[in-house]
Amino acid sequence: MGSTLDDTFRILIATDNHLGYAEKDPERGNDSFETFEEILKMAVEQQVDFILLGGDLFHENKPSRQCLVKCMELLRKYTFGDKPVCFEYISDPTENFKNSKNPMVNFHDPNLNVSIPVFSIHGNHDDPSGLGQFCALDMLSTAGLVNYFGRTGDLKNITISPVLLEKGTNKLALFGLSSIKDERLFRLFKENKVKMMRPKEFHDEWFNIMVVHQNHAKHGMSNYLPEAFLDPFLHLVIWGHEHECLIQPRLSADNSFHVVQPGSSVVTSFCAGEAVEKHVALLEVNNKQLFNVTPLKLETVRPFVFDDVCLADQDLDYVIGNKERNPVEEFVEEHIRGMILQAKEQLTGHPKQPKKPLIRLRVVYTDESQMFNTARFSHKFTEDVANPNEMILFKKERKEKKKNETGI
């Protein structure tokens, strides 16, 4: 390799931290903060050059004061300090931080002692709105805690000016595209109205990263961002918004770049994608345009087990007219006990990991008589489950769908 180890960029990548998620829940209210703190500690331990966030740092568009206070406390604690910043910021801050009154990376402010700069785009949860079109990241940026980039002022013509960073001979270009309505972005790409600015000098020496916060999977015709829309000069795309952790780099459909999708750091919906083991990653980049992604497992994430059962597939002993004993309820109870045991396998031993698991069982029924009162049922699990009232989701079986699934 042409670069020394010291010139390798070390970047912690994470996304969708959803700070403040379920904040009022006495059991789960602190989960998002615990894991965000774990991530910041990892950044310190891994001695990264900077942290790159992919949007939805906040769950609420208007985070509570408590949420903002906790977030700022953590950022001040872990990203300020005496460790010197060992790379150069060489692009034009008035281009990268157009919306800021005082456009400047926080580590250039002589009054702040920044050790680990944080770069972030906004997501759809924390996008600008209201008087003056500010977002929560604007507050962090004004406080000097985050470098908020990738915001497009003009929603009819998007021009993305990369953040340009140099470490020794290594050159890194960060293209940020904060969350935009998928349909709108789709149309703008179709109309050729998304322009990527590239540095003229040493054109081919830059490692080009893009950070986006859009639907990755195809939902309908135009409400997602097709990988093929993105410029092939990119080397790596950090994909935010999708909560499923797909931390290993995968080649894009047309083999032109790699995609890493860190996923959310807190479970915000009870679906299979969120039950995938959660990670952030250490991204290392050197000047031969080589990169390396080391997944870092998050150990403070609350255990979550998701499962589906189809009652029609079960051999249940129905006793007609016996209201005392509902065989479905008995079956489901036993199944959930099994899931709770399974959840224990997700305990990491991290002292800050919450122990009570999240459980979601989707019960596919064929007949309404198979349903039972989940409110009463949930009482049995208040000691063992973090979301007793949301454990069970009854879903009516669709005959036609079953057909399609078997390929007929």
Place this chain on the structure above:
Amino acid sequence: MGSTLDDTFRILIATDNHLGYAEKDPERGNDSFETFEEILKMAVEQQVDFILLGGDLFHENKPSRQCLVKCMELLRKYTFGDKPVCFEYISDPTENFKNSKNPMVNFHDPNLNVSIPVFSIHGNHDDPSGLGQFCALDMLSTAGLVNYFGRTGDLKNITISPVLLEKGTNKLALFGLSSIKDERLFRLFKENKVKMMRPKEFHDEWFNIMVVHQNHAKHGMSNYLPEAFLDPFLHLVIWGHEHECLIQPRLSADNSFHVVQPGSSVVTSFCAGEAVEKHVALLEVNNKQLFNVTPLKLETVRPFVFDDVCLADQDLDYVIGNKERNPVEEFVEEHIRGMILQAKEQLTGHPKQPKKPLIRLRVVYTDESQMFNTARFSHKFTEDVANPNEMILFKKERKEKKKNETGI
């Protein structure tokens, strides 16, 4: 004098800045910020040691993101920098900043380069509420921009631990009491449940300042803070909450201490008290327990003229049945033209002072027929007045009150 000039504490005192007042008004929305910026500039020019604020820094309990961003921008611009802080903070931060997770004055944080520390109590407009009982000042404090003190955790027993500051041989104790419901505070004082902690050492060498944010004038039996409740060991009380500027120190009712009431820095209600010329002050304190207050006139405050007219005292030429011409309306129009001229006398020449005045005329009428359509009337003044829709307040004359006023 026993102290050299260099050891004299120089403090900028201000209160009730009401940032974000009328924020959505295109004409007046920036007034509160302009004057706050003027105050911060004064602090820099006057080379003060610190700024002391008396509450209601924010107008809204939940300031908009725009408001918080503007406030933080200004604080970072004017209170951070290389000027060294030339006094010592010697009290216990865990006592002074009990509610903070990281109790510390901002100028002791090695990662922040603070030039002019700001100390503030909260007012009734920006008091703690909601999840976790945080207030807007908590956000500023967590961002390292303000030292938020004087918050009482226990509302049944108040103990006030002063912020203790030393500059050379000068000793300054700052007792902060953030806003509490007047009735509650009245009762607590009556029940002897407000305790002032005093430093044991050099007991008599301290200059004791108290900052409060309560009703000063007697409104009813118990919804104000009687001066006589405050400890006579105090030398000076900075009174927040009352918006009338009474900047010259006045002796308390029982001659035991002086009171300075800076008043608000932006007009938030159209009353006579707010029409008094607005000031902040430079407070100088030296170790002989002498102090000096230099009023600093605020030159960016929008001109405001308040007046009363009693129609019964006017010789108006009523033409019964003539709906084309209302003599009251003509009279009022002329009177307001006079007030607008009068407002020009308040122009200071400061480039940031808004020129369109605030006008409030209270029209005391005896008969409903004297009233006219103010909505239509206000159109004539949209070019000349900042609050055309709120210029006129009709008030029915009360016969009994008139009697009392004449002393009968």
